[in-house]
Amino acid sequence: MDNNATIYTETNQLVLRQFCLTDIESFYLYRSRPDIARFQSWDNYQHDQAVAFINKQIEASPNIPGAWLQYAVALKTTNQLIGDCAVHTLETVPDIVEIGFTIAPEYQGKGYATEAVTGLLGYLFEILHKHKVIAYSNVENESSIRLLERVGMRREGYLLQNYRSKGIWVDEYLYAILQQEWKHSLEHQNLSI
Numbered sequence: 001m002d003n004n005a006t007i008y009t010e011t012n013q014l015v016l017r018q019f020c021l022t023d024i025e026s027f028y029l030y031r032s033r034p035d036i037a038r039f040q041s042w043d044n045y046q047h048d049q050a051v052a053f054i055n056k057q058i059e060a061s062p063n064i065p066g067a068w069l070q071y072a073v074a075l076k077t078t079n080q081l082i083g084d085c086a087v088h089t090l091e092t093v094p095d096i097v098e099i100g101f102t103i104a105p106e107y108q109g110k111g112y113a114t115e116a117v118t119g120l121l122g123y124l125f126e127i128l129h130k131h132k133v134i135a136y137s138n139v140e141n142e143s144s145i146r147l148l149e150r151v152g153m154r155r156e157g158y159l160l161q162n163y164r165s166k167g168i169w170v171d172e173y174l175y176a177i178l179q180q181e182w183k184h185s186l187e188h189q190n191l192s193i
């Protein structure tokens with residue numbers, strides 16, 4: 001494992017860190033699965049695509065307007081890659097970012113995605129001082145919708161035929177959370193402890 005990989009943020013059980021070359025096999029294993037690809041832009045993901053993707057991520061920096069950065073999600077105890085979170089800094093409004101997320105099937109249903117995305121929101125609002133975080137979800141992607149609502153994001157729009165997924169136009173929900181809503185939810189949690 002590359003000990004020089006930058007750690008962006010940590011949660012109880014996870015680190016959100018830079019990808020490293022030793023992640024390639026784990027990344028390829030989950031990304032190439034049809035159930036993981038179902039609501040995503042790719043299909044039939046190949047090993048050489050995984051190698052190229054991770055090499056590109058190793059060179060990339062966060063917070064570049066117009067660019068996506070993929071954050072590796074790894075277990076704190078073993079540094080095992082279990083998924084990734086993607087952040088797109090909008091080109092014309094870089095104070096707003098779009099997020100996406102994937103957790104490998106064997107690590108789903110355990111709360112890791114909720115923990116990773118909550119940690120990501122903290123990083124985006126408190127370290128990068130973003131104004132608003134948005135996410136699009138296919139209206140049929142139920143686990144993604146449940147996750148977005150669990151982390152406190154609001155359904156802000158229903159976008160008809162907003163995305164061409166594998167040749168078919170699909171409807172999407174737009175979810176969002178403002179920095180002030182994030183801070184308010186933290187204050188509320190402190191009050192209720």
Ligand SMILES: CC(C)(COP(=O)(O)OP(=O)(O)OC[C@H]1O[C@@H](n2cnc3c(N)ncnc32)[C@H](O)[C@@H]1OP(=O)(O)O)[C@@H](O)C(=O)NCCC(=O)NCCS
Pocket residue numbers: 035036037039040099100101102103104107108109110111112113114115141143144146147
């Ligand atoms: C979207 C995705 C990341 C959600 O993963 P997930 O494992 O369902 O989400 P979490 O890790 O937060 O787990 C929550 C589930 O685990 C259950 N759970 C079990 N133990 C838990 C624990 N200790 N803490 C919290 N939740 C726990 C929860 O009840 C919840 O179940 P539910 O969804 O049936 O209500 C995953 O389905 C995925 O990778 N999909 C493919 C990629 C994709 O489509 N991404 C979205 C487009 S970018």
